[in-house]
Amino acid sequence: MPDPAPRRDTRGILAPSELLSRVRFRRHVPAPELRPYLEHYWLIDWALPEPYTTRVVPHPSVNVVFQRYGPLGAGPRAGRSSAEVAGVAQGLFSQRLEGEGRVCGVQFRPGGFRPFAPARPVSDWTDRRVPLHEALPGAGRPSPGGPPAEAVLPAAVPGALPAVLSAVLSPDDDHARVAALDAFLLAHGPAPDPAAVQAMELVELVRTDRAVRRVGRLARLSGLSPRSLQRLFASHVGVGPKWVILRYRLHEALERAGRGTAPDWAGLAAELGYSDQAHLVRDFTAVLGLSPTAYARGLSVP
Numbered sequence: 253m254p255d256p257a258p259r260r261d262t263r264g265i266l267a268p269s270e271l272l273s274r275v276r277f278r279r280h281v282p283a284p285e286l287r288p289y290l291e292h293y294w295l296i297d298w299a300l301p302e303p304y305t306t307r308v309v310p311h312p313s314v315n316v317v318f319q320r321y322g323p324l325g326a327g328p329r330a331g332r333s334s335a336e337v338a339g340v341a342q343g344l345f346s347q348r349l350e351g352e353g354r355v356c357g358v359q360f361r362p363g364g365f366r367p368f369a370p371a372r373p374v375s376d377w378t379d380r381r382v383p384l385h386e387a388l389p390g391a392g393r394p395s396p397g398g399p400p401a402e403a404v405l406p407a408a409v410p411g412a413l414p415a416v417l418s419a420v421l422s423p424d425d426d427h428a429r430v431a432a433l434d435a436f437l438l439a440h441g442p443a444p445d446p447a448a449v450q451a452m453e454l455v456e457l458v459r460t461d462r463a464v465r466r467v468g469r470l471a472r473l474s475g476l477s478p479r480s481l482q483r484l485f486a487s488h489v490g491v492g493p494k495w496v497i498l499r500y501r502l503h504e505a506l507e508r509a510g511r512g513t514a515p516d517w518a519g520l521a522a523e524l525g526y527s528d529q530a531h532l533v534r535d536f537t538a539v540l541g542l543s544p545t546a547y548a549r550g551l552s553v554p
Contacts, residue, residue: 339377465525
């Protein structure tokens with residue numbers, strides 16, 4: 253059976269055609285053992301004649317991000333390299349890109365990060381970007397029969413970070429980068445966690461079932477009390493179930509606005525479960541800083 257393809261949508265990316273015209277952006281699937289916990293790997297390379305700021309309405313996902321800013325052909329020490337864990341970002345995420353650079357990211361499924369970092373609830377990382385070793389203190393310790401130590405990151409060992417940064421960021425070949433990311437993650441997880449499986453299933457239900465518009469309905473479908481559902485999402489997703497429902501609504505509104513024709517906002521608001529159009533406009537404006545109509549109009553300007 254052929255490997256599954258990563259998703260190809262641009263959901264959550266503002267003005268995606270503008271971004272894709274400036275950078276090389278692609279996604280790859282992880283090793284089979286990791287697929288239950290990860291959405292995909294995402295790779296970006298750029299060489300820009302002038303600075304560009306990318307903006308994203310984030311998914312309810314934790315990301316591990318390896319990044320290098322500086323000349324890519326001059327060796328790993330020529331630029332600034334780092335590795336960090338980015339918790340779920342509740343607001344608009346902006347990143348300024350300039351010159352040359354490269355990012356190799358791991359997007360976990362909502363609920364999928366906790367098995368790799370079981371010591372603390374995922375809510376501890378919400379709206380935070382921390383050095384890799386802070387969220388994954390045992391990262392990269394090879395297990396017996398696992399990948400060679402030089403292929404992974406012993407984050408707790410001084411001097412080991414440059415080796416993994418080089419392994420992930422130096423190759424020009426995507427497959428080599430993906431192999432390094434696979435080795436890094438397989439070296440220290442995932443730990444069995446039935447609650448993580450339940451959290452991932454519930455978030456996927458919210459994402460795919462338009463009928464799930466209220467926390468109460470999700471609680472009934474899960475067999476959990478609303479309070480227990482809140483605790484599960486805090487510990488394993490990082491944000492509450494109501495926030496997840498609203499975020500997926502907003503992604504759908506963004507997707508509709510980016511199709512080139514003005515949506516029927518009142519009809520879309522009803523379809524997404526809003527009480528009226530004003531509530532949709534309020535949520536949209538609170539995150540993006542402009543109304544749905546203004547955003548759609550901006551996309552249509554050449």
